[in-house]
Amino acid sequence: MENLAGWMARHNRIGLAGIDTRALTRRIRAAGAPNGVIAHSASGEFDIAALLEKARAWPGLEGMDLAKDVSTELHYGWGETREGGLWRLGFGYAGAEGEDRPHVVAIDYGSKHNIFRNLVEAGAKVSVVPATASYEDVMALNPDGIFLSNGPGDPAATGEYAVPVIRQLLDTGKPLFGICLGHQLLGLAVGAKTTKMHQGHRGANHPVKRLSDGLVEITSMNHGFAVERETLPANARETHVSLFDGSNAGLELTDRPAFSVQYHPEASPGPQDSFYLFERFVGSLRK
Ligand SMILES: NC(=O)CC[C@H](N)C(=O)O
Numbered sequence: 003m004e005n006l007a008g009w010m011a012r013h014n015r016i017g018l019a020g021i022d023t024r025a026l027t028r029r030i031r032a033a034g035a036p037n038g039v040i041a042h043s044a045s046g047e048f049d050i051a052a053l054l055e056k057a058r059a060w061p062g063l064e065g066m067d068l069a070k071d072v073s074t075e076l077h078y079g080w081g082e083t084r085e086g087g088l089w090r091l092g093f094g095y096a097g098a099e100g101e102d103r104p105h106v107v108a109i110d111y112g113s114k115h116n117i118f119r120n121l122v123e124a125g126a127k128v129s130v131v132p133a134t135a136s137y138e139d140v141m142a143l144n145p146d147g148i149f150l151s152n153g154p155g156d157p158a159a160t161g162e163y164a165v166p167v168i169r170q171l172l173d174t175g176k177p178l179f180g181i182c183l184g185h186q187l188l189g190l191a192v193g194a195k196t197t198k199m200h201q202g203h204r205g206a207n208h209p210v211k212r213l214s215d216g217l218v219e220i221t222s223m224n225h226g227f228a229v230e231r232e233t234l235p236a237n238a239r240e241t242h243v244s245l246f247d248g249s250n251a252g253l254e255l256t257d258r259p260a261f262s263v264q265y266h267p268e269a270s271p272g273p274q275d276s277f278y279l280f281e282r283f284v285g286s287l288r289k
Contacts, residue, residue: 153182
């Protein structure tokens, strides 16, 4: 479902120019539409009853498995270059390849390209595999470390393809790093639970406390589900907490080299406070 402004832009409806969209939005909301959901009729005739019916029929994100639909179909090596150079943080396309880099196999649940850029900037070589890649598919690439990407939908609805594979990958003892959906999937893989948040976190100014030393990172976030800290098993500890609502924002395992964050350390545009996580992960592959 799209918002009214998006619909108008797509249809270039001159006839809508006279409509006070704010007033319309207010009327739709006042009539009880869920927050943020504004439907439209295809004809451009706005029938508020029909709009509301559509909005109410939307089942919500809970139970929706979307990661496999937006993933890549083929596996590929990440080698975004321009004029012979890889993208580098603060430099643009200026870096060079060649040195012996640790190999990260990134499972793409709907990944942002800027994550791959940041992994490369931190010194890794990156191969990307589909969300539905098997344990054997990943291991065939001989990874030094595994990355679990962000992605849409309900983490608990990914069912068969993500969590069982992550469990097997954890057992290899190879370093593993997850972001956002990847963080939630790591949580599920070790037996924690995720729930739909009452209000998600979206935007580029979310303070997060790093519990190891109290440092506050200003982060970028985009999630509607969260790992429930109370359900973390004994071999997982919370590492980061949202200072907006106290929800979990990071975890690490105590018995395996795996950690993950709920926020987006690759944010761009956005604060770069959390780039250290890429350096930490790629640094651990060199050891
Ligand atoms: N950015 C993400 O990876 C989002 C994770 C998940 N789909 C959520 O909404 O919580």
